[in-house]
Amino acid sequence: MSFSKWIGAAIGWSFGGPIGAIIGMALGSIVDKATDSSPLLGERQAGKKRRRDPYRQPTYQRQRQKRSQTKSGDFEVSLLILASVVIKADGVQDQRELDFVRQQFTNMYGKDRANIAFRLFKGITKQNISTRQVCKQIKQMMDHASRLQLLHFLFGIAKADGLVTQDEIKQIHNIAGYLGISSRDYESIKAMFYNSTNNAYKILEIEKNVSDDEVKRAYRKMAKKYHPDRLSHLGEEHHDGAEEKFRQVQEAYEHIQKERGFK
DSSP: OOHHHHHHHHOSTTSSHHHHHHHHHHHHHHOOGGGTTSTHHHHHHHHHHHHHSTTOOHHHHHHTTSOOOOOHHHHHHHHHHHHHHHHTTTSOOOHHHHHHHHHHHHHHHOHHHHHHHHHHHHHHHTSOOOHHHHHHHHHHHSOHHHHHHHHHHHHHHHHTTSOOOHHHHHHHHHHHHHTTOOHHHHHHHHHTTSOOTTHHHHHTTOOTTSOHHHHHHHHHHHHHHTOGGGGGGGOGGGHHHHHHHHHHHHHHHHHHHHHHTOO
């Protein structure tokens, strides 16, 4: 798969605004002279313009008034940028975290597309990124279910090297806030990656002293929120990730059922 085909097929609203500036710069750093006559030349030139004024893109300004359905490519680009922010949070780019990103993209998109994405990712990691500006664009354009999936992936990156630093947790917490994700949703997804006595309750967004009926209501609510169908618009490549969150909600409920002895 060529870069031009990848861009044409994969990216929608994300090729504008601050995200477009970041991608333009990354493309400019990896596309060689042989591609100057290709459709990417226009994108490289656009990237240069964005470097002069990265946060005032006409395309982005037209789109920001109406949230369109998130495409797989928009999610992919958003994920690459936010992953680079989390990986650099503690000042060290651990190879295990980089391998996790590459493997996840291979699982989701296949080897060819993952190779392209990872080359782009390397260009992104070299940039100074305004997390707030990027998240602002994502919040305005991306649906809530997709934003929750982004957060789930970021926790996976932080956990990939076996040691989650406070800097990484702080960065993900800041990202969640910028994305408009509530503290309860943040704690729910965070609990899926860490073991504690109250994790099952945190995943269902309830306190440990609630009644059995409240547990059941919470389970139905969370099962609906994290149901894989809510991410069907991103394509089959994101089905496994969506299934993982849904499975963890089910396991949390089953744990509480067993603990309390109700059906």
